[in-house]
Amino acid sequence: MLNKFHHFEEALEKREKNGTLRILKQNQEGIDFYSNDYLGLARNQEFQDLLLKIVYENPKLLSGSTGSRLISGNSSIVVEAEEFIAKEHQYESALLFPSGYNTNLALFSTLPTRHDTIIVDEQIHRSVHDACKMSNAKKLKFKHNDVEDLKKILKKQNGLCYVAIESLYSMDGDIAPIQEIVKITEKYKAGLIVDEAHAFGVFGYGLVDKFQFQNNVLATVITYGKALGTHGAAILTSDLIRSYLINFASPFIYTTSAHDFLWMSIFKGYEFSNTNKKLLIDLEKNIKIFRIQNLKSPSSENSPIQAIIIPDNHRLRSLKETLLDNGYLTYAVFSPTVKEGTERLRICLHSFNTEEEIIGLTKIIKEFI
Incomplete structure (x- = not known):
């Protein structure tokens, strides 16, 4: 019977030959320039101690939720967390999910119907593309950050x-022209959905909040597995859209709710980051240190994601391995994940990186390219 599935083996062999075979590896020791832990909260001892104290006082937080939000999984803690998040972001409502991927599946598989059109930035996250397939809506792409093409x-x-759109893109580390896009979507009466996964915590509460576009955007997605150092995600929207999702979004209806510890860690993450502003100041300082090393990059000058284009899979792998040999953990993005000729080293900067580490990293890159 296995012979019927030989094409699986052929596909894997092709990737191995091309050097693009994905395998799971345990976390390696080294200097972190590859994780999304921008503010260092996932490793912050003070934050960990705070969460540990809460668990000691209420160990039931670690228990399973026992069911979906519509059955037995809708605790007072998740309700309070959603009310808090909505108020913080100045929205009518918030709806929490176990992951950002799940959140985008819910939004884009539920709101658009087969009679509607979804227009996505060509560099939008894969979760949105997968959700569009589930919606049966017509999907079109516009050129990355190209306002005229969207128009x-x-x-x-x-x-x-x-x-x-995303407000901060994870592959190029560049920022969307959100002010112009809001004007265009309002002119043509289109519903704008903004994914702030990488902007939240880095640019305050994100660009929607920065420009006060809460009433101009249909929904905003905030994820907590990056700058907040925990997990899960929230849809920020109106009471109407929240109610519609609760009634019709399969990824929400048919999944067991996360345990209350997740919701509590999000709640406390907001409080901790808001009272520890130095973390953001340190991140901004490190971004400036990296940028003055004058490496050519398509990334925005104030982005924690800095891409270095190495247009060849083999050269890119060689650079990544050289960096690893010197103790630097980076992430290489090979084609076909990105277009051929745009392969890149994706560098993530954090509040905890030192100037010495950043200069050491960039020195090796300069010698290589």
Whole structure:
């Protein structure tokens, strides 16, 4: 019977030959320039001690939720957390999910119907593409951060349109022209959905909050597995959209709720980061140190994600391995994950990196390229 699935083996062999085979590895020892722990909360001892104290006082937080939010998993803690998050972000409502991927599946598989159109930035996260397949809506792409291209596409559409962007993109580390996009989507009466996964915590509460676009955006996605150092995600939206998702979003209805410790850690993460502003100051300082090393990058100058284009999978792998041999943990993004010729070293900067580490990293990169 296994012979019927030989194409699986062939696909894996092809990736191995091309040097793009993915395998799971345990976390390695080294200097972290690859995780999304931008503010260092996932390793922050004071934050860990705070959470540990809460668990000691209420060990039931670690127990399973026992069911979906619609059955037995809707605790007072998750309700309080959602109310707090909505108020902090100045939205009517918030709806929590166990992960950002699950959140995007819920949004884009539920709101658009087969009669609607979803227009996505060509560099939008894979979770959005997967969700679009589930929605049966027509999906179109506009050129990355190209406002004029988005306008051209919107002009040609009839019926209801949704536009999906990220505020800070994880591959190029560049920022969306959100002010211009808001104007265009309002002009053409399209529903704008903004994924703030990488912007939250780095740019305060994100760019929607910075520019006070809460009433101009249909929904905002905030994730907590990056700058907040925990897990889960929230949809920030109106009471109407929240109620609609609770009633019709399969990824919400048919999944067991996370345990209360997750919701509590998000709650406390907000409080901790808001009272420890030095973490953000240190991150901003380290981004500036990296940028003055004058490495060519498509990334925004104030982004914690800095991409270095190495347009060849083999050269890119060689650089990554050289860095690893010197104790630097980085992430290489090979084609076909990105377009051929745009392969890159994806460097993540953190509040805890030192100037010496940053200069050591960039010195090796300069010698290589």
